[in-house]
Amino acid sequence: MERQQPFWQIIVKTIPVMMGYIVLGIAFGLVMNQFGFNLLWAVFMSVFIYAGSLQFVLAGLLAQGSPLMTIAITTLAVNSRHIFYGLSFIETFKRMGHRRPYLMFSLTDETYALFCSLPPDQKDPYTMGTIAVMNQLYWITGTLIGSVLGEVIPFELQGVDFAMTALFTVIVVDQLRFSSNKSPAVIGAMSSVIFLLLLGPDKFLLPALSVSVVALSLIPSRFLNRST
Amino acid sequence: MTTLYMVLAILVAAGCTIGVRILPFLIFSKRKELPKIIVSLEHTLPQAVMMALLFYCIRNVNFQHLHNWTGTIIAVTVTACLHLWRRNVLLSIITGTVTYMVLLQLGLS
16 A cells, blocks of 8 residues: 555645745744744744645744743634544544644644545545645645744745645535535534634634534534535 | 753643644544534535635735735735636646735735
8 A cells, every 4th residue: 555656646646835935934034033033933843734725824922022922822713624524534633543642733824724525535644744845845845934034035925825725625526526516615614704704804713613613513414424 | 041940841741732733522522412503514614724724824915005915915816816716626726826925925925
């Protein structure tokens, strides 16, 4: 089962995340630099925390010398959506052997998205492990570049981060095309729109995800079962 | 900031992040048979989450001003249509991104 597909084919799958992570990593490195933190701290964060949106928030918190309790609560709030990602891979990760701890650690939004986009026969330890490691390497590489460029260049990032939006668009299109039941997507879209309108762009994601989970749990499974 | 504070703060953030990521595995992995509801969620949840994350990506689109959403909507539409047509992930993403960057230069975001 190992090495079902060659390394470069797996790399091709990660290219969208590569573009997104390197660009966002550069942005993060630049932000850290602006707050007066050197390359080591930025890379330290990207290696051990590895959570994009949180790291941006944390740069500000660290610069203010915020209490550790504030940092803990902020981290839990910003990253709580990750609880839902693990739920989708409890069974799959049981087959991952020694790669399992790292796969759990590195389950970011984008890695989760790429895992979701894999056909069942490609959900093997080698493919998933390679995707996970490469994604974090992209993130660290971007962080490094951004930190180094920090003071040198007013870097033009405009629009390249749309690669992330495009990635999610493509995944949603694929999910809808391959599933016979589209109600989970409709539930996700409806709760997103409702909470976007109610709470605004900064706070909508967590309640939208929570409501989706509750709704999907309560709706009898025969209405949802054939969707994958 | 002292080095000790920085190290502690980053470790706290790292610990909380890891905790959140492994929580579902800690709760459910020991059981041999997963509750039916979890099995069902494992299949239905990705669709809902991906949809929500797509909205998260475009969350800052401001519908009150035409130039603040047309670019995003056009680029997302281009990406989706191209993907339905050619079914090539990379082609769809690159074309969509380039479209967005061009539109941004034209003043549409």
